[in-house]
Amino acid sequence: MTNAVTTIKVTGSQPAENYDVLVGHGLLGHVATYLGERVRRVLVIHPRALRTTGEAVREDLAAQGFESFTAEIPDAEEGKHLQVAGFCWQVLGQNDFTRSDAIVTVGGGAVTDLGGFVAATWLRGVKVIHIPTSLLGMVDAAVGGKTGINTAEGKNLVGAFHPPAAVIADLDALQTLPANELVTGMAESVKCGFIADPRILELIEEDVKDATNAESDRLREIVERSIQVKAEVVSADLKESGRREFLNYGHTLGHAIELAERYQWRHGAAVSIGMVFAAELSRTMGRIDDQLAERHKNILELMGLPTSYRNDRWSALLDGMRRDKKSRGDLLRFVVLDGLAKPAIQEVPDTAILFATYQEIAS
Known part of the structure; x- marks a missing residue:
């Protein structure tokens, strides 16, 4: 098992479209680096099934001086609904999140889609870092800046393009993934x-x-x-x-x-x-x-x-x-x-x- 960190660059026509995708093992310590110095408050959005992991990320950020909060959402596609986005907006508002604060998503593709959409729409756009924990999230949903929620009429019909500040694909997460x-x-x-x-x-x-x-x-x-x-x-x-x-x-x-x-x-x-x-x-x-x-x-x-x-x-x-x-x-x-x-x-x-x-x- 290779332990080196691979960095894959995503570039665009604007500086905000440029970001790193890190691939490797034991990478969660890199989150604070990509949040930067201006961020004070961080909301960690995670599904119910990853409550322990989401709380661990929140605690790590708190230990590094950030005011950190969590928003637990339903698992899988059940989390990609307007009512869930509304709940996350409520948490952001109640905790006075400003445009210089950030969101961190922890989970599979549904979480990065929902969390990215919340980040794109709160104050018309705040920083987001994705920590995909599924293979689908790593190779697809977390990379590219497409965000979205589902409606009764179809999948991802409501959304926005909002590139993340970074994607941290920690391969250790795959070892606990069901086959x-x-x-x-x-x-x-x-x-x-x-x-x-x-x-x-x-x-x-x-x-x-x-x-x-997975290994x-x-x-x-x-x-x-x-x-x-x-x-x-x-x-x-x-x-x-x-x-x-x-x-x-x-x-x-x-x-x-x-x-x-x-x-x-x-x-x-x-x-x-x-x-x-x-x-x-x-x-x-x-x-x-x-x-x-x-x-x-x-x-x-x-x-x-x-x-x-x-x-x-x-x-x-x-x-x-x-x-x-x-x-x-x-x-x-x-x-x-x-x-x-x-x-x-x-x-x-x-x-x-x-x-x-x-x-x-x-x-």
Whole structure:
């Protein structure tokens, strides 16, 4: 197990868009460094399941001279609601948080999404540092500055772009992660492999058991490569006006599945099916060959991720996809592939094509 600290830079057109992503072991002591000298008050937002960790972070900050507070929110997607954001705003207001104070999030992707949104909206923007504790949070949600909450109509339809001051990916957190959480989080790394860095796919295919071992150097390399993919895309396109849309590979159907399942499914499981659908759509459109399409299904099933969904839910899924952020009016748009690591956008005006494609993956 490698003990060195890796620093991955995210850059942008403005100084506020530049930040470090630290990857390594035993990194929680770095939080105060990135808070800076002006911050006096810090709110630590954490889910109920991480109460002990959240309190430990608060106590560490208090020992270093910060006025520190905690806001405990519901676990997973249940925490990404307007009422929860309102509770956090209330805590900030009651404790006189100013624009020079900060928020620290501790948890998975749902916590970084919610906490980032609270930071983006309190006084029109305060500093936030993310400490992702899940694989999904480390390789995806915490990096990039996208924040959001869910509504009854869909996932992440309300949000803001708000880059963090730093992301601290302490790999020690993965050692206490349930095996299913680790595997479903890997779906986002697989996505990065197909759209940008095929070495990620090879690392998984060569030894899937080692790739999903929380203490392995192989998993660390997968994490670092995944973060590097996202950092490079985000640095070139913070507000999703171009290349950043490619990071949504598999997410159009994936988000629709999450909505149909009332967010009781893990994000990675839904995106896994979404990627198989996107690959099949790419094949249907003549963009990729059979081998690349089948590789999606093979690697995802190798990891134990789902690759098909119920045949009787098409109507609900189509309604969900129409609410996708990539849609333009009534026109559905999908991230597809023109080859390995060659993502593109495909407009699909005829939903009959989508239905026929779905039949190829439906169970």
